[in-house]
Amino acid sequence: MSDVLDLAGVTVTRGRTVLLASVNWQVAAGERWVVLGANGAGKSTLLSIAAARLHPSRGEVRILGETLGRVDVFELRPRIGLASNALAQQVPGSEPVRDVVVTAAYGVTGRWNESYAEDDLARAAELLGQMGVGKLAARPYGTLSDGERKRVQIARALMTDPELLLLDEPAGGLDLGGREDLLRRLTGLIEDPAAPTAVLVTHHVEEIPAGVTHALLLRKGRVVAAGPVADVLTSEQLSVTFGLPLSVSRRAGRFYARAL
Numbered sequence: 001m002s003d004v005l006d007l008a009g010v011t012v013t014r015g016r017t018v019l020l021a022s023v024n025w026q027v028a029a030g031e032r033w034v035v036l037g038a039n040g041a042g043k044s045t046l047l048s049i050a051a052a053r054l055h056p057s058r059g060e061v062r063i064l065g066e067t068l069g070r071v072d073v074f075e076l077r078p079r080i081g082l083a084s085n086a087l088a089q090q091v092p093g094s095e096p097v098r099d100v101v102v103t104a105a106y107g108v109t110g111r112w113n114e115s116y117a118e119d120d121l122a123r124a125a126e127l128l129g130q131m132g133v134g135k136l137a138a139r140p141y142g143t144l145s146d147g148e149r150k151r152v153q154i155a156r157a158l159m160t161d162p163e164l165l166l167l168d169e170p171a172g173g174l175d176l177g178g179r180e181d182l183l184r185r186l187t188g189l190i191e192d193p194a195a196p197t198a199v200l201v202t203h204h205v206e207e208i209p210a211g212v213t214h215a216l217l218l219r220k221g222r223v224v225a226a227g228p229v230a231d232v233l234t235s236e237q238l239s240v241t242f243g244l245p246l247s248v249s250r251r252a253g254r255f256y257a258r259a260l
């Protein structure tokens with residue numbers, strides 16, 4: 001199977017700070033990954049690289065068969081669906097929800113045109129429906145709850161029918177009901193064989209949806225472990241990742257952790 005992501009020796013530095021240190025990582029088509037690590041471990045930096053939004057200081061990055069630095073990123077980015085808080089912050093609060101989603105097809109945030117293709121509007125409506133926020137299509141984005149916004153962001157990320165889907169803390173900041181609802185929807189999405197290869201980032205094992213196949217653990221910019229979830233999400237490796245003794249259990253495909 002061809003690699004969707006192939007990172008070799010990827011290092012990111014800012015001044016004397018090392019954000020990522022010699023990261024090697026391969027993601028094959030059809031895999032569903034979680035990237036897990038404590039605050040400041042480098043997860044969002046890694047995701048920005050995978051999204052072709054950031055170039056490494058050193059190392060080679062191949063995304064969907066293209067090498068970063070040798071490809072026009074404006075051609076590559078529409079093939080990648082990204083949902084992140086950083087991107088969401090660029091959305092004007094007055095923007096109607098359907099426009100937040102449909103503008104992804106045009107690679108912009110914020111309404112830029114008076115008319116969109118009917119097909120694009122229909123697709124945006126379908127995705128909002130799938131995420132359970134179809135009724136909010138006409139509402140200004142700024143009036144939505146955090147949970148509703150997360151679902152709109154995911155619908156936007158899916159709008160271009162991407163080959164790679166990247167979700168940065170999709171369940172972050174949600175209340176229990178909102179989290180569980182979102183995780184159920186994410187499980188439905190990633191268990192669909194037609195869904196794109198996916199990578200989601202979180203710092204809580206409880207926020208990993210059932211159906212995730214692989215995990216990468218990051219600590220201080222370094223990979224602690226990467227591979228199938230059963231091999232990687234162990235008490236030992238998560239204790240190293242978070243720097244405290246943890247006991248991790250798995251029930252019905254979900255993970256739970258507590259300090260020892």
Ligand SMILES: Nc1ncnc2c1ncn2[C@@H]1O[C@H](COP(=O)(O)OP(=O)(O)OP(=O)(O)O)[C@@H](O)[C@H]1O
Binds near residue numbers: 014015203
């Ligand atoms: N321009 C910069 N200069 C110096 N340090 C930076 C810069 N940008 C980010 N960092 C640091 O790099 C580290 C990694 O940041 P990153 O956002 O990738 O972590 P993260 O794992 O996503 O964290 P969180 O879970 O808190 O979102 C952090 O300690 C951050 O403070």
